[in-house]
Amino acid sequence: MEVIKKLPTNKIICGDCQHIIKSFPDNSIDLIMTSPPYADSRKKTYGGILPDEYPDWFFPKSAEFLRVLKPTGTFILNIKEKVVDGQRHTYVLEIILGMKKQGWLWTEEFIWHKKNCYPGKWPNRFRDAWERCLQFNKEKKFNMYQDNVMLPVGSWSKTRLKKLGSMDKIRFESQSKSGFGKNIANWLDRDMVYPTNVLHLATECSYKDHSAPFPVELPEWFIKLFTLEGDIVLDPFSGSGTSALAAARLGRNYIGIEILENYCEASRNKLLNVEDTLFKISSTGAKYD
Amino acid sequence: MEVIKKLPTNKIICGDCQHIIKSFPDNSIDLIMTSPPYADSRKKTYGGILPDEYPDWFFPKSAEFLRVLKPTGTFILNIKEKVVDGQRHTYVLEIILGMKKQGWLWTEEFIWHKKNCYPGKWPNRFRDAWERCLQFNKEKKFNMYQDNVMLPVGSWSKTRLKKLGSMDKIRFESQSKSGFGKNIANWLDRDMVYPTNVLHLATECSYKDHSAPFPVELPEWFIKLFTLEGDIVLDPFSGSGTSALAAARLGRNYIGIEILENYCEASRNKLLNVEDTLFKISSTGAKYD
DNA sequence: AGCTCTTATGAATCATTGA
DNA sequence: GTCAATGATTCATAAGAGC
Numbered sequence: 001m002e003v004i005k006k007l008p009t010n011k012i013i014c015g016d017c018q019h020i021i022k023s024f025p026d027n028s029i030d031l032i033m034t035s036p037p038y039a040d041s042r043k044k045t046y047g048g049i050l051p052d053e054y055p056d057w058f059f060p061k062s063a064e065f066l067r068v069l070k071p072t073g074t075f076i077l078n079i080k081e082k083v084v085d086g087q088r089h090t091y092v093l094e095i096i097l098g099m100k101k102q103g104w105l106w107t108e109e110f111i112w113h114k115k116n117c118y119p120g121k122w123p124n125r126f127r128d129a130w131e132r133c134l135q136f137n138k139e140k141k142f143n144m145y146q147d148n149v150m151l152p153v154g155s156w157s158k159t160r161l162k163k164l165g166s167m168d169k170i171r172f173e174s175q176s177k178s179g180f181g182k183n184i185a186n187w188l189d190r191d192m193v194y195p196t197n198v199l200h201l202a203t204e205c206s207y208k209d210h211s212a213p214f215p216v217e218l219p220e221w222f223i224k225l226f227t228l229e230g231d232i233v234l235d236p237f238s239g240s241g242t243s244a245l246a247a248a249r250l251g252r253n254y255i256g257i258e259i260l261e262n263y264c265e266a267s268r269n270k271l272l273n274v275e276d277t278l279f280k281i282s283s284t285g286a287k288y289d
Numbered sequence: 290m291e292v293i294k295k296l297p298t299n300k301i302i303c304g305d306c307q308h309i310i311k312s313f314p315d316n317s318i319d320l321i322m323t324s325p326p327y328a329d330s331r332k333k334t335y336g337g338i339l340p341d342e343y344p345d346w347f348f349p350k351s352a353e354f355l356r357v358l359k360p361t362g363t364f365i366l367n368i369k370e371k372v373v374d375g376q377r378h379t380y381v382l383e384i385i386l387g388m389k390k391q392g393w394l395w396t397e398e399f400i401w402h403k404k405n406c407y408p409g410k411w412p413n414r415f416r417d418a419w420e421r422c423l424q425f426n427k428e429k430k431f432n433m434y435q436d437n438v439m440l441p442v443g444s445w446s447k448t449r450l451k452k453l454g455s456m457d458k459i460r461f462e463s464q465s466k467s468g469f470g471k472n473i474a475n476w477l478d479r480d481m482v483y484p485t486n487v488l489h490l491a492t493e494c495s496y497k498d499h500s501a502p503f504p505v506e507l508p509e510w511f512i513k514l515f516t517l518e519g520d521i522v523l524d525p526f527s528g529s530g531t532s533a534l535a536a537a538r539l540g541r542n543y544i545g546i547e548i549l550e551n552y553c554e555a556s557r558n559k560l561l562n563v564e565d566t567l568f569k570i571s572s573t574g575a576k577y578d
Numbered sequence: 579a580g581c582t583c584t585t586a587t588g589a590a591t592c593a594t595t596g597a
Numbered sequence: 598g599t600c601a602a603t604g605a606t607t608c609a610t611a612a613g614a615g616c
Contacts, residue, residue, distance in 0.1 A: 035589085037589090038589050040589095080589075082589090082590090082591095083590085083591065083592090085429075086394065086396065086429045086591095086592090087394050087395050087396055088395050088396065088397060088398060090385065090386060090389065090395070093382045093385060093386060094386075096379065096382060097379060097382060097383075100379065105375065105376050106376050106377050106379070107375065107376055107377065107413070107414075108377060108414060108415075109377060111400055111402070111419050113400070113402065113487050114609095115609065115610080116588080116608070116609035116610045116611095117485055117588085117590080117608080117609080118587095118588055118589085118590045118591090118607085118608085119588085119590080119606075119607030119608040119609080120590050120591060120592090120605090120606055120607050120608090121435075121483060121591090121592095121605090121606050121607055122590090122591055122592055122593095122606080123433065123435075123592080123593095124396070124429075124430075124431065124433050124592085125396075125397060125590095125591070125592085126397075126435070126483060126484055126485050126486050127483070127485045127486070127590075127591090127607080127608080128485070128486055128589095128590065128591085129485035129486055129487045130400050130485075130486065130487050131589085140374075140375040141413075142413065144412070144413050146412075146415070194410060194415060194416070195415055196406060196415050196416045196417070196418035196419075197415050197416070197417055197418055197419065198402055198418045198419050202609070202610055202611085203588060203589090203609095203610085204588085204610090204611085205586075205587055205588060205609085205610050205611060205612085206586095206587080206588090206611085206612090213589050214589090442608085482607085482608065482609095483607080483608090485608095
């Protein structure tokens with residue numbers, strides 16, 4: 001496959017990422033944020049890679065990710081090992097060790113604490129309430145914009161933020177982009193602290209079937225932390241398009257790759273809505289108090 | 290070294306655990322709960338095992354742990370990899386893989402979320418607010434007393450008698466054709482729930498006792514979960530004796546092994562106080578509600 | 579608008595049954 | 598026998614409904 005000069009940004013591409021990315025130029029992506037299909041012991045389901053075969057399935061892809069990532073870029077891999085025959089499987093550990101052999105630096109492991117994890121009771125195990133968000137880098141010096149994910153001190157703002165609907169969040173982001181809006185000023189007055197490497201987010205419980213593996217806040221957080229506006233965010237296993245949605249909301253250029261056509265369609269529809277809203281906000285100059 | 294018949298329970302033994310444990314009989318310990326000395330790039334400090342050498346330092350010890358653990362017993366290893374040269378080191382991953390080769394089952398990984406972790410700021414890294422508590426077992430069937438660590442139910446059901454949602458009823462009725470059984474009792478009047486594999490505990494921040502690696506609540510939780518009164522709890526890297534203290538408080542028999550004499554002394558003093566108090570309580574018949 | 583109450587559901591895991 | 602499908606168990610959250 002011929003290497004292209006211009007990346008196909010702000011698109012959901014339908015296909016196998018291992019093949020598609022081969023056409024991307026070296027050192028061109030600022031952030032890769034993805035949650036690959038989980039290993040599964042059932043053979044027939046989509047993405048049902050057997051746990052034992054998972055590392056070998058993954059390594060050719062991570063090698064391409066390494067090639068296209070900018071030296072200052074970051075790769076965030078959201079993953080969790082399944083229980084197989086009463087034990088945690090080791091494929092995630094093997095992936096970390098194998099990626100280091102490929103040349104990746106394993107910089108950090110963030111914990112996503114799933115506040116509303118799946119229920120259940122078993123004689124020898126509690127509910128699984130966390131997943132790994134592994135941070136890999138190409139170089140020891142990488143871009144990190146810590147001030148963009150600072151948290152207000154205390155709980156006063158938690159209730160306030162929680163009350164905002166998703167549309168309000170879009171408005172909030174568009175306001176903070178342009179840097180005005182009196183709400184922002186109010187919020188900035190408060191004391192802010194840096195977060196830790198533990199993220200507390202609830203999974204999305206949607207009424208409809210637009211289920212996403214992770215809440216949009218998860219990619220949002222990493223996109224704000226590791227990219228600036230106009231940077232390029234790649235999700236090679238785009239699924240329902242949550243990472244792309246987060247990137248679009250935040251004014252980053254997204255590239256989503258997804259192998260299943262119906263997921264691609266659903267993602268594109270979601271993204272059209274967001275982009276339409278963002279355009280309207282910016283063109284009417286609407287303000288919100 | 291001769292194998293002894295009677296375990297030296299309720300003692301802090303001063304010495305190298307790898308040597309001491311050789312005298313313990315097979316299949317005699319109910320729970321091993323420990324936090325080994327951390328790997329350290331500075332050689333001269335106590336426990337300053339180099340990260341690269343850490344797995345080989347650890348494996349002879351974990352082999353002995355496997356031998357002395359009862360088939361129904363559990364080994365909880367509290368550990369976290371250090372950052373070395375900008376990366377998370379891989380010695381913990383290597384330890385998991387190596388222990389599996391020794392015959393251990395890697396059953397689960399609990400997360401200890403440190404709510405008030407140390408402050409600090411670095412340009413490319415946030416504060417580290419979590420540690421691993423790795424659960425290893427000898428057999429797939431092991432003792433686990435889940436009811437002993439139940440938690441008050443979340444605030445979502447403030448009503449004393451929470452009613453079942455209709456979907457829950459449908460699920461219930463489709464599941465049990467025999468009508469109402471004892472399970473209904475589990476649902477009504479529910480005010481306690483089972484925890485998850487994420488533990489939220491504050492770290493102890495005392496200036497004087499710099500040595501305590503974890504708060505006493507951490508070993509307490511695992512001791513309650515995996516042992517009964519009268520069972521034997523071993524901490525082969527006893528340090529300031531936090532695990533032994535937790536075991537003593539809970540009426541379990543402890544064995545602490547610690548290589549540094551001054552830590553042993555400090556532990557023994559702490560434990561004397563506790564045992565004295567416990568003795569007084571039992572002999573006066575005092576009760577607490 | 580603000581509450582409370584109801585309802586649906588989610589990257590789960592184990593035991594049992596069926597092929 | 599091995600492997601795949603089904604049933605049983607369970608809790609925090611958000612959207613909707615009602616007041």
